[in-house]
Amino acid sequence: MATQSRLNRQTPSLLELLQLRLLPEGSASALRYLALLMILVLAAISLFPLYWALITSFKHPSDVATIPPSFVLTRPVLKNYIDLLTGSGVANSPVLKWFWNSVFTGAAFTLGVVLVASLAGYSFARKQFPGRDKLFWLIISTMLVPAWSTLIASYVLTLKLGMHDTYWALILPGLASPFALFLFRQFAVTLPDELFQAARIDGAHELQLWWLITIPLSRPVLATLAIFTFTYHWNDFLWPLLVLNKPQIYTMPVGVSIIMFQLKGTGPAYGIGMSAAILMSVLPIVAFIMMQKQMIQGITIGSLKG
Amino acid sequence: MTDRVDKIGSGLRIGPKTFPWPRLTISQSEKLWGYLLIMPFMAFFVVFFLLPYGMVIWLSVVDWHPRGVTEYVGLQNYADVVEMPSAQKSMVNSFYYALMVVPISTALSLLTAILIVSLRSSNLRGFFQAAFYLPGVISGLAVAIIWRFVFDFHVGVLNYALSLVNLEPVNWLGSIYAALPSLAGMAIVSSNGVAIIIFCAALLSIPSSLYDAAAVDGAAFWRKHWSITLPLLTPAMLYVIVVSTLGALQVFVPIYVLTRGGPVHSTITVGYYIYNQLIFYANAGTAAAAGLLLLVATVGFTIFQFRRFSQVVEF
Numbered sequence: 222m223a224t225q226s227r228l229n230r231q232t233p234s235l236l237e238l239l240q241l242r243l244l245p246e247g248s249a250s251a252l253r254y255l256a257l258l259m260i261l262v263l264a265a266i267s268l269f270p271l272y273w274a275l276i277t278s279f280k281h282p283s284d285v286a287t288i289p290p291s292f293v294l295t296r297p298v299l300k301n302y303i304d305l306l307t308g309s310g311v312a313n314s315p316v317l318k319w320f321w322n323s324v325f326t327g328a329a330f331t332l333g334v335v336l337v338a339s340l341a342g343y344s345f346a347r348k349q350f351p352g353r354d355k356l357f358w359l360i361i362s363t364m365l366v367p368a369w370s371t372l373i374a375s376y377v378l379t380l381k382l383g384m385h386d387t388y389w390a391l392i393l394p395g396l397a398s399p400f401a402l403f404l405f406r407q408f409a410v411t412l413p414d415e416l417f418q419a420a421r422i423d424g425a426h427e428l429q430l431w432w433l434i435t436i437p438l439s440r441p442v443l444a445t446l447a448i449f450t451f452t453y454h455w456n457d458f459l460w461p462l463l464v465l466n467k468p469q470i471y472t473m474p475v476g477v478s479i480i481m482f483q484l485k486g487t488g489p490a491y492g493i494g495m496s497a498a499i500l501m502s503v504l505p506i507v508a509f510i511m512m513q514k515q516m517i518q519g520i521t522i523g524s525l526k527g
Numbered sequence: 528m529t530d531r532v533d534k535i536g537s538g539l540r541i542g543p544k545t546f547p548w549p550r551l552t553i554s555q556s557e558k559l560w561g562y563l564l565i566m567p568f569m570a571f572f573v574v575f576f577l578l579p580y581g582m583v584i585w586l587s588v589v590d591w592h593p594r595g596v597t598e599y600v601g602l603q604n605y606a607d608v609v610e611m612p613s614a615q616k617s618m619v620n621s622f623y624y625a626l627m628v629v630p631i632s633t634a635l636s637l638l639t640a641i642l643i644v645s646l647r648s649s650n651l652r653g654f655f656q657a658a659f660y661l662p663g664v665i666s667g668l669a670v671a672i673i674w675r676f677v678f679d680f681h682v683g684v685l686n687y688a689l690s691l692v693n694l695e696p697v698n699w700l701g702s703i704y705a706a707l708p709s710l711a712g713m714a715i716v717s718s719n720g721v722a723i724i725i726f727c728a729a730l731l732s733i734p735s736s737l738y739d740a741a742a743v744d745g746a747a748f749w750r751k752h753w754s755i756t757l758p759l760l761t762p763a764m765l766y767v768i769v770v771s772t773l774g775a776l777q778v779f780v781p782i783y784v785l786t787r788g789g790p791v792h793s794t795i796t797v798g799y800y801i802y803n804q805l806i807f808y809a810n811a812g813t814a815a816a817a818g819l820l821l822l823v824a825t826v827g828f829t830i831f832q833f834r835r836f837s838q839v840v841e842f
Contacts, residue, residue: 239597253645260642261565266657266716272664273684274673286682341568349554356565363576369777369798370822373805374579374586376677380593397571435607443623457668458780463806474668478784481671481672491676502665509664513657516664 271502278302278496285492301496304489305480319476320471326391326472327454333396334450335443342405343435347417357406368459376463390464391454391472401446406441409435445515448508455490455504473501545797583823585813593809604816614817615791617800618824620707625775626798633767635758636719664718671784675700678785684834700786703793710781710794718774722767729763730756765836769829776825777835797821 277285279297282304308314344350345357374394375394384390416434436443458474465471471479477497484490509516551559590600608614643655662670677684678699686696699709733756741751779798782788788795788803795803797817804814 253647256642256645260646260655263639264655265643267659267719270670270673270677270717273666273677275671281794286679287683288687289563290682290684301752327580328815337568337571341565344561344564348557350558350561352560360572366680367773367777367822367825369801370818371576371583373581373801373811373818374582375575376805377586377591377811378575378579378582383666394575397568397576399572399576402568427556427564431564452664456668458666458668463802464784474666477672478668481675481784491679491682494672495676501669503787505664505666506661509657509661517656518661 238432274495274498274502279493280492281490282492285489285495289418290349297482299493300411302500305493305496305500314476314480315469316473316476316480319471319473321456322388322391322470326388327451328391329388330395330454331447331450333392334398335447335487337434338398338401338405338446339395339439339443340431342402343431344393345406346409347403347435357402360399361403364403372459372463375460379464385464386467386470388470391461393452394460398450401450404446404449405442407440412438445512446510452505452508455501473497477501533824539770554591583815583818584745586811587819589812591815596694600801604812605820607813608817608820611813613795613803614800617795617797620792620794621776621778621796624707624711624714624778627708628714628775629768629771631711632681632715632771633764634721635715635721636722637726637764639719640723640730643723644727644730652727656727659723660720662717667780668784670713670717674717674781678709678713686829687819701790703790706786706790706794710778710785713781714775714778718771722771725763725767726760730759733759761836769832772828772832773825776821776828 273292275290276294278301279294279299280291281296281298283298284291285301306320308315308316323350345353379385379394380391385392412435416438417430420430420434456474457472458478461472461475462478465475468476468479477494480497481490481494484493532796587604588599588601589597590603639659643659645650646652646655676682680686680696680698680701683699685699689696697705700706737755737759740750741755745752777798778796779802782794782796782799783802786794788799801814801817801821804810804817
């Protein structure tokens with residue numbers, strides 16, 4: 222928060238100077254147009270696949286794979302989406318069930334992550350107990366370890382616990398999220414101590430301090446955390462791919478990846494593929510638009526204090 | 528010190544009279560509640576984060592079977608990984624892939640960030656930051672599915688573009704020479720958002736007085752950027768390079784969706800090799816050994832990059 226407001230205050234004067242310092246003097250205006258042109262080209266390249274998927278998903282299957290390709294949408298139809306959601310063209314594909322699986326486990330996972338991380342984050346921020354800081358940094362440091370190195374063990378562990386092909390496999394293993402703990406703890410540290418002292422004098426219980434003071438004050442950070450967590454779970458592909466084998470329990474990404482292997486012929490395959498890609502992307506994109514400021518802050522916080 | 532606090536604290540008893548258990552001093556109750564509140568988190572953390580660290584070491588020295596007998600095999604799994612041609616190929620490919628992706632995407636992100644920061648309007652800058660970040664928020668699976676269409680030999684956009692300039696179509700994903708570079712190209716185009724935002728923030732945080740001083744000293748354009756911008760960007764650059772190297776060495780989803788390691792192992796990466804060993808060959812031991820070797824390699828790379836950078840500039 223502080224970084225953001227500082228940046229904003231400096232922005233006008235910085236901007237004036239930036240024009241001089243990043244581009245040579247003299248030819249500045251011609252170069253600035255060149256810079257703008259280059260940005261537009263780069264942005265077009267970076268956004269093209271998404272645009273291409275979007276318009277393709279609304280084409281009729283017979284118009285999907287044409288030579289030459291048509292880059293504008295002339296007659297939008299929902300056929301690809303309907304085919305995808307009813308699972309037609311592909312045998313035994315309960316796509317709506319996969320959608321529901323993703324939403325349901327995502328909601329349960331998010332609720333669990335936020336609950337567990339806010340309890341622990343409150344404690345790490347505001348309680349005094351031996352080993353507190355060492356424990357905290359131990360937890361945080363596990364974020365740096367590549368996922369592949371422990372993935373096999375997690376796979377074997379959840380298999381032994383009988384969690385494969387159940388919703389538990391999608392909810393429990395990631396529940397203690399170091400990222401969520403870190404985010405919540407960093408926020409809870411900034412709360413004024415007077416509030417807690419006053420509540421204690423009024424006879425508040427420790428759980429009441431958490432539930433009646435910390436939680437209401439941290440609604441913005443909890444919302445950010447919830448959206449981050451849900452989007453992460455929604456996009457996750459590798460873990461569900463490993464632990465789910467029954468089509469009835471697939472999440473959306475796993476199911477879609479299976480469909481993509483079963484479909485024959487380019488037209489319907491790409492039509493359904495693109496509509497699946499768009500359908501899976503709507504939620505992360507909406508989340509990004511809602512949380513743009515927090516996301517961009519979150520990225521830079523980790524990197525600039527080097 | 529603690530004794531004194533306890534003596535003072537011993538006079539103050541907390542908790543209403545209805546509490547069934549013995550009353551505690553303030554510092555005792557502080558500790559107790561501290562531990563109680565982290566208990567749910569710690570329980571899941573120990574079982575699903577710490578326990579796997581121990582298990583992966585155990586798995587890497589046994590011949591593990593889901594139902595059969597698990598026996599100790601010493602370092603046999605590691606030997607298998609080192610000797611198996613597909614494993615060797617996967618390490619070479621992962622390294623080669625990272626070598627293609629990391630430098631090009633870092634340079635491209637830096638260039639884009641410099642262009643964005645040089646824009647006059649802050650709205651426009653915000654817009655372009657969002658535009659470059661947007662493709663990064665959608666899942667790797669969705670990106671890979673989209674690119675499968677883009678790369679298609681017959682109806683893909685890339686080969687259509689080649690045909691416009693009278694070039695032969697390229698079998699982007701089906702040729703052993705083109706497949707890995709194609710995957711690298713896809714990564715370079717579609718995953719720059721984070722790096723661009725980090726570079727933008729770093730560029731904006733360079734104090735302009737430095738540039739003024741350089742201008743007074745008569746430094747030319749390139750000299751200013753070489754001597755001021757680049758050194759001051761080093762922490763951001765290090766972060767971007769470390770994170771993107773880690774990501775590149777672990778790449779899996781595009782391989783799974785687009786090539787499945789083929790053709791003829793030309794795109795098998797360490798991630799895909801581990802997946803294959805675990806799921807298709809039920810070889811958890813070999814997979815665990817490969818995972819640990821990947822861990823050692825990535826930690827080694829990270830330390831190497833930190834050292835390399837600390838030689839260039841002091842933090």
